[in-house]
Every structure is written in structure tokens, then in C-alpha cells.
Amino acid sequence: MMSTADQLRRSAREITDDHRWPVFPLVPNGKRPALHGRDDCPGTGPCTDGHAGWEHRATTEAHVIDRCWSHDAYNIAVATGPAGLVVLDLDVAKPGEPVPDRWSMVGVSTGADVLEHLAHRVGETLPPTYTVRTPSGGWHLYYRAPAGSQYRNTAGTLGWLVDTRAHGGYVVAPGSTLPDGAYELHDDREPVELPGWLAQRLAPSPSVAESAPREIASTHRSGYLKAALDAETQRVRQAQPGTRNRNLFLAACALGQLVAGGALTKAEVYRMLQHASQHHITAGAYTPAQRDRTITSGLTTGAQRPRHLADHDAA
Secondary structure (H helix, E strand, C coil): CCHHHHHHHHHHHHHHHHCCCCCEEEECCCECCCCCCCCCCCCCCCCCCCCHHHHHHHHHHHHHHHHHCCCCCCEEEEEHHCCCCCEEEEEECCCCCCCHHHCCCCCCCCCHHHHHHHHHHCCCCCCCCEEEECCCCEEEEEEEEECCCCCCEEEEEEEEEEEEEECEEECCCCCEECCCCEEEEECCCCCCCHHHHHHHHCCCCCCCHHHCCCCCCCCCCCCCHHHHHHHHHHHHHHHCCCCHHHHHHHHHHHHHHHHHCCCCCCHHHHHHHHHHHHHHHHHHCCCHHHHHHHHHHHHHHHCCCCCCCHHCCCC
């Protein structure tokens, strides 16, 4: 008889073999990633070039999956961003949770009801797609993300009990179990593209990370400040493997001192560092979420020691 771990390993392999969706392990009978966090990162293996979170470590490689699931009966997660998916998470109300007035007036009581009501309001129907039944009685509807946009997770943007998982998110995959039941595949057809009316409602705002920052240097700013900006962004751009995350942190610290001293705004420094580090994300050094956490941490650290430019501005 096949063990639970073997059944889950087989389910993980089927997901990657059939759909090429990257997966990673969750704790047995749970939803948390079964991977170390940033605070206890050993800095070895896949983390040699800086901490690699679950989105970066999700894989479609059979030998990695076989090795991982040979250790325990891990639940399975699909990393929705790398998989090119937008998954609608249609939940059910918790016991005793009241239905908001807005929704009780139109006779809905579940996330699935909310989505159906929204579709009806715009004269649309929901096309059949890859669908998973959750242990609570809710649904996961898998859609292909439209090309050209990077959709992010949302919570309640569409309506009550309706969340989405895309870049920066994951869903528990079929075959996984919780104490109150299993995630069961209900419709195994290939996901269809996210319907246009949903794509429009969920469209992300233009990302500052993807566009070049405005020119910061001006005649009103000193040569010292321009040199500092150039040096720190160059530090980030030219960082070599094994030093990329550290150099990003150090650059954010240095510029965070200038922000605290009033020479720069936090928003413009954030944009500059995002832009300078973009090619490291493309190279797989870290994910956008990891990059943003490092910048935030560096700016916060630097702000503890403000640096003022009055002396440097003098001729």
C-alpha cells in the first residue's frame, strides 16, 4: 500500500509533469511553507547568494521533488506567480460569521455566490476552468494570467470571501490534506485565461519597479549628493553573486541616512534601488518581495543615523 508521503510525492509530480507549475513543500497537514525563514537562513545551497524564499525555491525538477517528498508527508503548494496563474479563492463564512448587509440584500452567502453575482451584474458568465474543492467547502478557480501584466495577491478586492493568489502568493494543491479534510481536484481541464472583466478589475497599477526612476539630480542638489546616489546605485548594479543582497542592504542604509537628513525622499530612493536591482531579480538572485524587504530594512536602519548635507553644499 502506498504511503501518504508517496501519494503526495506522486501528486506533486503529476502537477509539474502535466502543467509545469512550480511546487514547494508545506508542513504536513498544514498551509505553512516547510522551508527555513530569513532569520534562520544558513546561507548555503540555494541560499548561497542570499536567502531564497519559497517563491524562488519552487521547482518543476523531478529529482528535487522526489528527494524532498522522501523525507515526510509534506503538503503541496503551487507558486502561482512563477506558474503564470491567477487563482480565485472562493471561501465560505466561518461559523457564526454574519453576512455583510451589502451582500445579504442580494441573497449571497459564500464567495462563490459573490463571484456569480458580480458576473451577472456585468452580463458575463464564468467559463469552466481547472477547479479544486477546499476542505472548508470553498473553491479554487485556476486561470492563466493575461500576458503583459503582473497580477498580485488581493484580499476582498472583488468582494466578500473572494481573494486572489498570483505573484507573491501560493495555493495549496490537490492531494494535500488538512485536519478537516482534503483538497480535491474537481475539474482537471487546462486553466482558461482570466476573463476580461475580472482582468480589468484586478489589473495592477503601474509598477514603479518596472519603470526607470525620474532624474533625481538637479541644479538645486549638490555634487556630493549626486556622487552619493551614483555610487550606491552602481554598488547595487555591479554586485557579484554572493554579495547582491548584502550590497543592496548597504546601499539602502547609506541612502536611508540621507532620507532621514532631508536630502532625499523615501519614495524616490525606493524607486532608484528597485530599478538598479531589477537585473538581479531576472538572474534569480532574489524575488521582488525579498528585494523590497531588503530595501525597507536598509532604509529603516539608515534612518537611525541621519546625514545632513549642509557642510557639503557650501562652495
